[in-house]
Structures are given as structure tokens and as C-alpha cells.
Amino acid sequence: MIDDTDRAIINALQGGFPVCDRPFLVAAESLGLTETALIDRIAKLRADGVLSRFGPMYNADRFGGHNTLVAIEVPEDRFDEVAAIVNAFPEVAHNYARAHRLNMWFVVAAQSRAEVDRVLTEVEAATGLTVHDMPKQREFHVGLRFEA
Amino acid sequence: MDVNGRDLELIGALSGGLALQANPFAALGQSIGMDEAEVLARLQDLRDRGVIRRLGVIVRHHELGYRANAMVVWDIPDEKVSEIGKILGAAPEVTLCYRRPRRLPDWPYNLFTMIHGRDRLSVERALAAMAEREGVAHYPRHVLFSLRRFKQCGARYGRAMAAE
Known part of the structure; x- marks a missing residue:
């Protein structure tokens, strides 16, 4: 379980991590922690799966990267098999089962639209299922900050 | 406004996450043959330009x-x-x-x-x-x-x- 210090770290460091030679030292000072304590806490949060990573969230549009949301109607008895195929692609960033006839939803992210297309073609070939490609046309809001 | 090849190398190296050590940007640079000062300058710039939306903890x-x-x-x-x-x-x-x-x-x-x-x-x-x-x-x-x-x-x- 996470404690109040972990919560303070999570709430303070969803963005705004210093870019300097000793960033953990700078961040630790404003949290009233030592540099080592902050690093150890973050390592534990990551090991425990509370954090998916400590790193960047990119705006891929700004450097020519592409991503799309993909939906597939997967027969119930093939769900695990298809999930394993899809998840094996490093370009698949996340994948959720959702309650709908289109029941598998995942994001494909790559450096170019051609790479995204290649992944979609390969997923169709490997699964024999139709993929519904729904690329972002316009972004209105990206928040994804969660209070711990 | 262009993101150049050096920026892309840095973007690629950083995408898996930052090393949890005292000098993480120096370590990041070492993996791609870039010194720490260049890493810091490029990251500041990428952040200022909104290429990096956010850097820090990404929660589940x-x-x-x-x-x-x-x-x-x-x-x-x-x-x-x-x-x-x-x-x-x-x-x-x-x-x-x-x-x-x-x-x-x-x-x-x-x-x-x-x-x-x-x-x-x-x-x-x-x-x-x-x-x-x-x-x-x-x-x-x-x-x-x-x-x-x-x-x-x-x-x-x-x-x-x-x-x-």
C-alpha cells in the first residue's frame, strides 16, 4: 500500500520533473525528502506497479509520430489468443477489453503512419479479424493526471 | 520548430523511462553518445515546444x-x-x-x-x-x-x- 509520502510524490511529480544535473535532489527538496529516499520511493512504486514508468509523455504529432486507436470484434473463445498476438507488437502501447460488440481496443504508436499501417496489416493477417482504425482527427484535451 | 535527428535519438532513448539514479540525464546521454549539457539543453527545448508534454511519474x-x-x-x-x-x-x-x-x-x-x-x-x-x-x-x-x-x-x- 502507498503511504502519504508516496501520495505526495505522485501528486507532485506527474509532470514538472526538473531538467538539470541532479533532478531528484531538486525534486526531493521541495518534498522534504533526501535525494536517495526519493529515488528509492520511486523505484518501489515502479516495482509495485503503481507507476507504469518514470519518464516522458510525448506529443507525438510534434515530431512526426503517429498513433491510432484500433477496435476489433473478437470472438469470446479467441480473446486470450488474440490479445497475445496484439500485445506482442512493441508498437501496441495499451490494450483493453471493453463491454461492446467491438470488444478489444488498443493504441498503436509508431514513428510514421506507414509503420502504423504495417502493424495493422500484420494484426489482420495474424488474427484473421477486421481492424477498425480510428486515428485522432483532433485533440481537445489530454489530462490524465490522477490524484493519489 | 523542426525536431532533428539528434532530438529523435534522444526521444527514442528516453521513451523507455529515465534511470533512477542521481544523474539520470548524464546516463541517458551516455547511451546515445551525447554529453549531459546537450541532453539538458535539448530536453528543455523539447519541453518548451510541447514535444514532451510531461516528464515524471506516469501512474497506473x-x-x-x-x-x-x-x-x-x-x-x-x-x-x-x-x-x-x-x-x-x-x-x-x-x-x-x-x-x-x-x-x-x-x-x-x-x-x-x-x-x-x-x-x-x-x-x-x-x-x-x-x-x-x-x-x-x-x-x-x-x-x-x-x-x-x-x-x-x-x-x-x-x-x-x-x-x-
């Missing part, structure tokens, strides 16, 4: 107690979707808001919003209240709760992709 919302994750999709007339997208994108309940293409006949929805909450009931209540408050309750919508998460990791971009 489920593990933080946000157990209900709803993709709420809307069928909004094309001529209204920009206006409604801005309204819902600004709503405090919404964590992500995108316009995406319809895929008729299977999929009539063109505006995608995510709402996260402690449980399904709280998400449904938040959605209903938001729809009334923002004047969008009359548009067709559908809620797709997540049932299982199969994978959640960062998107990988940049030169590191080509090497994999």
Missing part, C-alpha cells in the same frame, strides 16, 4: 484506486463536433478528449472522452451530471467500461524503434 490509474475506466463515445453532428469537443475537453470529469472518424455501419461515434473513477456507479453519476450541465445529454452516447487491461506501457517513438 487502476493501482491508485481508479478502478472504473470508461470510454464515453458520442455521435455529434460534424458541424457541432468542434464546439462540443472543446466543451467536453474542458470538463473536469474528462481526462482525454479526441475527435476520431466514424466507422459506419459498425461505429457511429465521432467524439471520444475518457472518464476515470473509483467505481462504475461514480463514473455513471459523473457522466450524467456532466451531460446535463454541459447541455449535451440529448446527443447519442455510449459508455464502454474496461473489463480487463492487457497491456499498459509508454508509446515508443524515435530512433529506438528502428533498432528493435
